[in-house]
Amino acid sequence: MKKGNGLRLVALYGGALLTAVFVLAPFVWLFISSVASNADLLSRPLHWWPQHATLQRYLTILTTTDMNSAAYTFRIALWNSLRLAAGATVLSLAVGVPAAYALARIGVRWGRVATFFFLATYMLPPIALIVALYIILGSLHLRDTVSGLVLVYTSFIAPYVIWIMRGYFLSIPTEIEEAAFVDGCSRFDTFWRIALPLSLPGLVTTVIFAVLMAWDEFFYAMILTSSLAAKTIPVAIAEFSGQHMVDYGLVAAGGVLAALPPVLIALLLQRYIIQGLVAGAVKG
C-alpha cells in the first residue's frame, strides 16, 4: 500500500510538472523573444537566456511617432481593438440582455424556440456572410470604421449574451418578481431593479466573454478594415508577421501586448471564466 502511494505521488507530481511546462513554455518563450536582443534571437546555438535583455521594443510601441513603422501600427491597432471591444460589449449587452429577459419571462412557450433561433446563427461560418457584408458595409460607408465592426461583432456576441443571460434569468424564482409586482412595481421596474441585480454574476461572466470574443476576432476585421482607422491588433500582427523581413522581436512584443488583456482577465477572473465556459457548453 505504502509503495503504491509513493509511485502514485511521483506520477501525480510528474504529470503536474509536465502539464505546467507544456502550457507555459511557448508563452514564456514568446515573452523572452520580446525582450531578448536581436543578436540573442538570431544566435546558433540559441541563447535560451538572453545575454542582452531590453524593454526597448515595448517602449517603441508605446511612444514612437514614426507613422510608417510597425510599432506605430501596433499602438494604433491596440487602441482600435480596445475601442472595438468596449463598443461591441456595450452594444451586445444593451441588445442581448433585454432580449434574454423577454425570452425567459414573457412568452415562455416561444422562449426556447426563439433562443434556439438566435443560437443557430452561431453555427454559420462567417465566410457565408462576408461577401455580402463587405458590399453592404461599403455602401453604408461603414467599411474600415470601428463603428461598422462594432455592429458586425454585435451580431455574433449578442446571441451568446442571450444564451447565457436567459439561463440566469430562468434561475431566478418568479415569486420574487411577483412579490415586487404586488408592491406596485411595473414590468420594466421588476426587470431593472429586481432581475438585473440578482443576475449580476451572470452579467460579469457575459461581459468577460464578450470582451474576449471581440478581442480575439480576426476574420471580419481582416476583410472589413484596410487602414489604421479601424485595423485591429490581430490584423496588424498578421500583417507584420507575414512579411519577408520580419522583426521577430518586435512582432513578439506586439503579441505579448495583445495577449496581456485576455491573459490577465483569465488569471484574475478565473472563477467567472470557468462558470461561463461550463454554462455555455452545458446548455447547448
Place this chain on the structure above:
Amino acid sequence: MSSTQKRWSGRREELILALVFLAPALLVTFGVIFIPLAEQFWTSFHRYTLTIPGRPFVGLQNYLSALSDPTFWQAMGRTFYFTLVSTGLELILGLLMALLLNQRFRGQGVLRALILIPWALPTIVNGMMWRWIYNADYGALNALLTQLGLISHYHDWLGSPWMAMNMVIVADVWKMTPLVALLLLANLQTIPGELYEAASIDGAGAIGRFVYVTLPWLRPGLLVSLVLRTIEAFKVFDIIFIMTRGGPANGTQTIAYYTYTQAFSSLQFGRGAALAYLTAMFIVLLSLVYFRLIREDVYS
C-alpha cells in the same frame, strides 16, 4: 391578489413589452446576419466576378463547378483530417489533463489557473507564436531538438505540405486542449464519490473504476466537447492564415481557406458564395447529427 395576478399575465401589456425588449436583437440579427445571408445566397446563383463586367444569372453552375472541382474535394479532405486529428488529440489530452486536475495535490489551484493561458491567448497571437517557434533558421523547436541531439540539422517544419498540416494541428491542440480539460473537469466533479467506493468494494481496480464509473459519467462532457470542437475545427481559418496562408503547395488549405481565396484573391464572388453555402450546409448537417446524439443521450 386576483387583480395583481391578472396584471402579471395581462396579455397585451406583456406582448408589447416583450416586443420592445426583443426588437433590437431581432434588428441586429436580421440586418447583419439574415440580409447578408439572403443576399449572398442570391449571389451564389450568379456569375459575379469583379474583373469581368456584368452579373448574369447562371443557376446552379457555381455549385456544380465547385462540386466537380478536385481542388474542392482536396480541401474538404484536408479539413476532415484537421478536424479528426485535432479533435481526437484534444479529447485524449484534455481527458488526461482533467483526470490529473481532479486529484488532490499541492499547487493544484495554480495549475488550474495556468491552463487558462493558452485558451486566453488570441488565436492570431497563438499562430504567430508557433510560427516563430517552428522558424526554419532561428526557431526554438530546432534549437531544442538540436541541443538535445534528436536532430542533426535545422528543419523547415512548415516547409512541406504534410508536415506543415501536422505542425498547425499541434499549435491548435496546444491552445484548445485546456478548454476540453476544463469542461471535462467540471463533469468529473459531478461524479459521486460513493460510486468509486462501491466499485472498489466490488473488487474493481483503478482501471475498472475508470471504465465502469468515470467513462459512463463523462459521456455528456465528452459529447459536448466533441460537438464544440468539431464544429470549430471544421470552420478553421485564422490559424491557417497566420501560420501558412494555406501553403506550402496548398497543403494546409482547408475548406474555409479555399473559399476565402476563391472569393477574395480570385474575386469570384459568385463562386465564393456558393462554396460558403456548401461549407455552411456541411456544418449544419454535422450539428443536426450531433444534436440528435445529445438528445438521445439525455433521454436514454
